[in-house]
Amino acid sequence: MFDRIALIGIGLIGSSLARVIRREGLAGEIVVSTRSAGTLARAQELALGDRYTTDAAEAVKDADLVIVSVPVGSSGAVAERIAPALKPGAIVTDVGSTKASVIAQMQPHMPPHVHFIPGHPLAGTEKSGPDAGFAELFENRWCILTPPEGAEPEAVERLAAFWRACGSNIDTMDPEHHDMVLAMVSHLPHIIAYNIVGTADDLQTVTKSEVIKYSASGFRDFTRLAASDPTMWRDVCLHNKDAILEMLSRFSEDLASLQRAIRWGDGDKLFELFTRTRAVRRSIIEAGQEVDAPDFGRFVAAHPEKN
Amino acid sequence: MFDRIALIGIGLIGSSLARVIRREGLAGEIVVSTRSAGTLARAQELALGDRYTTDAAEAVKDADLVIVSVPVGSSGAVAERIAPALKPGAIVTDVGSTKASVIAQMQPHMPPHVHFIPGHPLAGTEKSGPDAGFAELFENRWCILTPPEGAEPEAVERLAAFWRACGSNIDTMDPEHHDMVLAMVSHLPHIIAYNIVGTADDLQTVTKSEVIKYSASGFRDFTRLAASDPTMWRDVCLHNKDAILEMLSRFSEDLASLQRAIRWGDGDKLFELFTRTRAVRRSIIEAGQEVDAPDFGRFVAAHPEKN
Incomplete structure (x- = not known):
């Protein structure tokens, strides 16, 4: 070629x-x-x-x-x-x-x-x-x-x-649209993952060894993205700043609204969001961009002989 | 027994x-x-x-x-x-x-x-x-x-x-400590995952089909937690409110600081955080609470014959 x-x-x-x-x-x-x-x-x-x-x-x-x-x-x-x-x-x-x-x-x-x-x-x-x-x-x-x-x-x-x-x-x-799309589907997820792992690492009421021992209950899903190459991701943050700041601001606005629903016990609003998000994953699996194996197929990865 | x-x-x-x-x-x-x-x-x-x-x-x-x-x-x-x-x-x-x-x-x-x-x-x-x-x-x-x-x-x-x-x-x-630990390692990650998937689903500058097509660049890692049972998670939010609100507030505070580092181009601060979080994942793998297969072993799950 x-x-x-x-x-x-x-x-x-x-x-x-x-x-x-x-x-x-x-x-x-x-x-x-x-x-x-x-x-x-x-x-x-x-x-x-x-x-x-x-x-x-x-x-x-x-x-x-x-x-x-x-x-x-x-x-x-x-x-x-x-x-x-x-x-x-x-x-x-x-x-x-x-x-x-x-x-x-x-x-x-x-x-x-x-x-x-x-x-x-x-x-x-x-x-x-x-x-x-x-x-x-x-x-x-x-x-x-x-x-x-x-x-x-x-x-x-x-x-x-x-x-x-x-x-x-x-x-x-075009490059500008690429940068906006990627800010949402890639840059924001990485930044959020880095942030939550940082928050956990800083806690004092919950010890680091507890965070590590009990991570299988959800936290560890974030640690994969947060283990990505630091130089690459520093550069991404510095070089797609405007689109990233726009997505971060939308994310924070939505989070404030979700936090309010939790504070005021608005179960219907929580249930509506938690149902809607399920459909997004189904679409990703149907589009062939994700495996449908439970838990990302970690069990298969750990026990290939049992597949 | x-x-x-x-x-x-x-x-x-x-x-x-x-x-x-x-x-x-x-x-x-x-x-x-x-x-x-x-x-x-x-x-x-x-x-x-x-x-x-x-x-x-x-x-x-x-x-x-x-x-x-x-x-x-x-x-x-x-x-x-x-x-x-x-x-x-x-x-x-x-x-x-x-x-x-x-x-x-x-x-x-x-x-x-x-x-x-x-x-x-x-x-x-x-x-x-x-x-x-x-x-x-x-x-x-x-x-x-x-x-x-x-x-x-x-x-x-x-x-x-x-x-x-x-x-x-x-x-x-004791139950109170359990609730605090789980708010960090499980409830906060689920809420953040639900929130980011909701933010993506609401966007207009980036279409839903783009979010789905390009999800392999990071976003799809969040969709697993956000596909969890809505009734279970509504109840968790309503029944561990105080600890969850505490963790959400720490997370948001950290995110505001990270956002500021991005806005002002503070590459050293970004690099420091992105390096520190890598170590957390290593500890989780060493503790046997995560597989070390790249990409969660999705490749193995999709191609067990190539393992």
Whole structure:
């Protein structure tokens, strides 16, 4: 599909890409680049690529597809570094969780002779680093592309075909709408999860060991998102601020109203909300975006022999 | 272990108890009782008990152990109904998520010749009803007993031994502390989950179909708790009000501070919180209260053949 793919950044997403590119034979050659010599050595031990370098500019030379998979706050620096070395006609994309900010950081550095088409695969786990990736990560997940006005349709389609070959479904939208949607479905949930785990960690009336022992009663569901990569999520908060603040304010308004219903014993209002939310999960399961196994299938994960 | 066990209520918890009692041979006879004739018929189809009745008073006759597994708001009515029929020396317990309120509702009806020892197994899934139960539900989960002052130690130990035979670990504490701990580790997480799913459901800038399609990016983790039984959770909110309001107020205070850090671009503060919360999840996994499979093991649940 491509003669040479350069992966800039080899964490959870980059290393999953490396694995699926290899499995599906999507590139003649995979070049892996990351700033940290230790991480690069690990990527090499895992045989994730064909060539390895800590120099991003070196990595993109002669690459037909460049995929930048770094925390969104580093996008600008990477773009500046690789720009002079990009091959004419190359497709440059990224996997960042915010799009308007990434475009503002990268676009000014992009030479006119490359196709810059930002993207965001909605896939991940709470693990990070090159060991955490797996080839099936993108299966049946959505990948959102936000091609700038005037992007060449053939290049967009070539990138879309690449993601479909990785197992993803493709949507395109404008960057601002992407950032609003993701603020709701991804950024707000992570922030709320981080917050509740922080609240529990700070309590004095309930000890930390009690929080941990009794977490199976609900709390532990939040700890997965709150175990996500701190650098990535700091950058997301800093780079999608307006949309996140808008969603946070709606959430807090709704929570104040729910708190009032609890204080005044308004059982009907509670029951109405608690019934309505059930339907949302059913829809997610029907859309194939969640497993229907009780408790997320934790029992199956812990006892595969009993399945 | 007991000649006759009466299960009052045969939902997720009651039906899991029926299954583990049978598997472990903990009772000579299991009597199943629930108000709804339809649910009782289903329990009978599933062969969960040896005898079936919609009359709770009839069910407890000659039972050595009576386990009340109903929404906490119904505890008082059940206690009043069964009290005259209880066998002298019987142990009466419950599985309710709030303890002070259940004790206030049930204790006044309990005759002096029975052992009333409230309990709460910290186990469950988002599913409800007699079909949702499974014998392994209590395995390696904590069961908290809140024996009243003056409870006979032998009776408490007999009940503890029963729960251990179901696979649980036992803790005892006073009801007020239980309610405070559970407000944090269980009630607050459920309320927050219900709230965020409600916020998403109400949005207009982001469509419902977008929320559902893109939910794998974080949101869907919240939908599991928000799919829990509405009647049960309405009752929990109404019956553990003070502790829940206290935890909600701490959560909101912390969220306001986090929101401020986002608004003012305080990356260090965000990074510090996001790092600290990671450690909480590690502790929960080390304590054996969570699986370490990425993404809760959803991948394993969806593809058991690839494990």
